Amino acid sequence: MQLIITDAWLARSRAIHLSGTRMVAAFLAVSLALMLIAAALYHWVFLKGARERWPVIGSVVRFVVADEFEQRDRFMRENLDAMAKRLGEIQARMLQVEALSERVSGLAGVNPTDLKLAAARGGALVEGRPLSLEELQATLNDLEQLTGERTDLLTVMESRLIDQRLKKMMVPTQQPLPGADIGSRFGWRIDPFTGRQALHTGLDFSGEVGTPIVAAAGGVVVTADTHPQYGNMVEVDHGNDLVTRYAHASRLLVKKGDLVKRGQRLALVGTTGRSTGPHLHFEVLVQGVPQDPHRFLHAAQVAGR
Known part of the structure; x- marks a missing residue:
């Protein structure tokens, strides 16, 4: 396409040659410019109408806003x-x-x-x-x-x-020689060495030499030594002035200061000290005073029923 532009004042003309590509580009540029102008005009008219409450535009704005608020309220309601x-x-x-x-x-x-x-x-x-x-x-x-x-x-x-x-x-309720029979009980009896009445301050559990002796409760070993009468002896402090004593052992498996738990091995059955045969002499002392160990062991049996 060829366009001829004539200037009347200068009495001359100018020719412009447009190819197909240039025409398409020019058409797109003009269309884009018209769209931008229309959009700007629509936006200006719409805002002006909304601000000045023009009848038609005001109704449209209220409808759009109401619909938006309704959707938002519905969404919040569902979430609530x-x-x-x-x-x-x-x-x-x-x-x-x-x-x-x-x-x-x-x-x-x-x-x-x-x-x-x-x-x-x-x-x-x-x-x-x-x-x-x-x-x-x-x-x-x-x-x-x-x-x-x-x-x-x-x-x-x-x-x-x-x-x-x-x-x-920490209460001595675990039998120190599990499954063993009780021989001499706590209380007054005839002493096997003197033949006179004497207080037996613990329980004797019969057992073979080497049978493990376990702690009746958790505590701290305060004595692990040899005693003239009790032979190889272990004493465990359980707190609250409560101590258990394990006597006549053939061998000690713990030492003073050890922290032991209920059922832990302390020694092995023996017949050391003032003993007539292999057994465990078990005592419970409260503030240094011997108590009947059977009361503690029996309490555990009753609680386990």
């Missing part, structure tokens, strides 16, 4: 309902945990009322109507507080139960 349902499930579980913690607290010797932890402040979710954001937030706060209280109570109960277990493990 889902959160409320989940929160209800959590509250139901918390009620179960609370009931369980109150039962366990009785076993641990803890009174939830004294700790001001028994009353649940969370309450139940309101059913039959949707929850507002404020109600949901308040319920979450109550649930968080209740969770903290339950955690405190369970921590105290755990501590009490551990303490009880430790105390139980």
